[in-house]
Amino acid sequence: MTLKDMLGKKRIIVFFIFVGLFSASYQIGSVSQVTDEESEQFLDEFQSLIEGIDALEIFTHNVTIALPMFIPGFGIAWGFFTGWTTGFGFAAIINSIPALSNIPALAVLYVSPFGILELVAYSLAISRSYLFMFAIIKKISIRPQFLPLIIEVGIVIVLLLVGGLLESAMIQNVSASAIDNLSLS
Numbered sequence: 001m002t003l004k005d006m007l008g009k010k011r012i013i014v015f016f017i018f019v020g021l022f023s024a025s026y027q028i029g030s031v032s033q034v035t036d037e038e039s040e041q042f043l044d045e046f047q048s049l050i051e052g053i054d055a056l057e058i059f060t061h062n063v064t065i066a067l068p069m070f071i072p073g074f075g076i077a078w079g080f081f082t083g084w085t086t087g088f089g090f091a092a093i094i095n096s097i098p099a100l101s102n103i104p105a106l107a108v109l110y111v112s113p114f115g116i117l118e119l120v121a122y123s124l125a126i127s128r129s130y131l132f133m134f135a136i137i138k139k140i141s142i143r144p145q146f147l148p149l150i151i152e153v154g155i156v157i158v159l160l161l162v163g164g165l166l167e168s169a170m171i172q173n174v175s176a177s178a179i180d181n182l183s184l185s
Helices: 003-030 037-048 055-070 074-096 098-102 105-111 113-138 143-184
Strands: none
Touching: 003 055, 003 105, 003 113, 037 098, 055 074, 055 098, 055 113, 074 098, 074 105, 098 143, 105 113, 113 143
């Protein structure tokens, strides 16, 4: 087995570890206690955020969240904070719309196409942050990691672009359905 093969296997293992850790931080946020006031504030901000949002704005928002996750060390903390706040937002929605309480938080992350794309993108970025940090601590040259970094940044951008398109389409369909339901009543 060559060094390149060992590093490739290590990279895959590290990626899946961070998929699990990001999911755990999301789950922790989703079971947080949310007051009615926090829930109402979140929903008001969320509603104003998605009103008239398009795929480019969703993409831009997600990229500005993902790119700092590549920063050695900081990216890990930022990624876990992002997971927790996203889960907290889910908890706020559940607090305001109890009918959704039967939906497991992780189902939203693992079942929705844009959820999976964001999970993969964020985990890829966080795991690269870890690998850079590990190399710096162990005084291993980070030069060989620059090409994989550029490739992974490109992959994250493409994943988030596709995710933004899918999320935008879903928001438009849900909004159109809500308008149709209001017109029929």
